[in-house]
Amino acid sequence: MASHPEPHLAAPLTLCPNAKAATHCEQCRVRSLSLCGALEPDELIELDRLSRPLSLSARETIFEQDELADSVFNITAGSARLYRLLPDGRRQIVGFALPGDFLGLSLTERNAFSADALTPLTACQFSRQAFSDFVDAKPHVLRKLHQLASHELSMAQEQMVILGRRTAEEKIASFLIGLRKRWARLSQQSVTIPLPMTRQDIGDFLGLTVETVSRMLTRLAREKALLIVPDGVRLLDVKRIETMAES
Amino acid sequence: MASHPEPHLAAPLTLCPNAKAATHCEQCRVRSLSLCGALEPDELIELDRLSRPLSLSARETIFEQDELADSVFNITAGSARLYRLLPDGRRQIVGFALPGDFLGLSLTERNAFSADALTPLTACQFSRQAFSDFVDAKPHVLRKLHQLASHELSMAQEQMVILGRRTAEEKIASFLIGLRKRWARLSQQSVTIPLPMTRQDIGDFLGLTVETVSRMLTRLAREKALLIVPDGVRLLDVKRIETMAES
DNA sequence: CTTTGTCCCTGATGCAGATCAAAAAGCCTG
DNA sequence: CAGGCTTTTTGATCTGCATCAGGGACAAAG
Secondary structure, eight states, X not given: OOOOOOGGGOSOOOOTXXXXXXXXXXXXXXXXXXGGGGOOHHHHHHHHHHOEEEXXXXXOEEEOTTSBOOEEEEEEESOEEEEEEOTTSOEEEEEEEOTTOEEOTTOOSBOSSEEEESSSEEEEEEEHHHHHHHHHTXXXXXXXXXXXXXXXXXXXXXXXXXHHHOOHHHHHHHHHHHHXXXXXXXXXXXXXXXXXXXXXXXXXXXXXXXXXXXXXXHHHHHTTSEEEETTEEEESOHHHHHHHHTO | OOXXXXXXXXXXXXXXXXXXXXXXXXXXXXXXXXXXXXXXXXXXXXXXXXXXXXXXXXXXXXXXXXXXXXXXXXXEESOEEEEEEOTTSOEEEEEEEOTTOEEOTTOOSBOSSEEEESSSEEEEEEEHHHHHHHHHTOHHHHHHHHHHHHHHHHHHHHHHHHHHXXXXXXXXXXXXXXXXXXXXXXXXXXSEXXXXXXXXXXXXXXXXXXXXXXXXXXXXXXXXXXXXXTTEEEESOHHHHHHHHTO
């Protein structure tokens, strides 16, 4: 799990705040999928000047819950887990962030959750204040930000349905189908779903234990609905898994 | 449960879009708590002109999931439940709306959930298009809208923790403490918590069955942590319930 | 007054998924 | 490539909450 070469973004990747050219963002592979896709060329240059490149190895923390949120991030490569911890150690993962995802949508004073890297990760980091000023001066960017937040909100509501009213099997199926869709936006193929997170992480996302996650996956594999491969799964019977996911 | 006279807002209530005066909103009791609190006087008048008064009895539906979202709403009195239905009838309530709450934060094409009135309810209704145009022309209003959406998002994430990682007892306790806090914003007192929703609704919000909700409430009552009163509960031992809620 | 319907409560029983335990499979690092 | 990690898998057992069943309270309708 330590090295995770992002199988879906295999081509050499020129990152957003990559010093060489004056026009870094132009070559950013996730630009069109992220907030930056809403920017005019001159705004892109302006925002680029505010950004600091961030590069983390797997397991490093991006920020922690309840800390002062002095930065916001746009992930350019790699993935992360976002979670809240209860005092007694129970953990709820509230989401996984993939390339193109924006962390800090809410522009609030403090972080609502912790975030750490699941794989080596690169991101464009901005000072919250500078970013906030930038956005405030550009209503259409604020609008895009709000759209992204709205999308997050409906994902969260969908996750509430999954957590509250679905069985273990349905949870696993929805998780796989949902993740497949997100990976599909980022790459072409979508039969093999990279799983940069551990079984424990999946359990903490779905309100299950590691053991249940493992059992469900091996059962689906035994039933030839999928194939477990290193760092992911390959869906063999998408229809069946989709049916499970939709109840 | 049929008639529910809003015990916390007992004084005669002049509603936002109430024909008498030219200045309806000025007397709106939830104005300062809602989106309208962010408006300048002239904007308030402008928005008021876009609004249509809406008045529903308990059980009437406000809108339904997947329908075209042609309206947005600002609730001025009464409460509502927001929920998603699975094809087989299982239901997840994603939230309860109280006076001052705004429905339609996401400005998306279609409703992500259904909403219906738990009690007689009044609201200011706006055409989504007109409202959207109004907001687009006023960055600071858009910013407020985004703030509200961010707040919704963190509530949803908190609910994910509750659904995924807490026991039945903790769920009930967090629910009561959370609702208490919300009622407290709207009124002064906060020992008696109105529960305009049924036990079934609470169960569908917390991922429990009616029976479990009932059992937990009666157990807390038996243990003198609270008192079950008509259409609500009175907290006798707030500390204890808060401790349960925080795990 | 009885009837009907909804909601709430309570008890008995069952089961999906948790917990406990341990082996197997990968991995890094020296 | 051995040894010590962590992660995953598998099996046995337990349990918290669901399910099933039924009774009582209350309001609205006849």
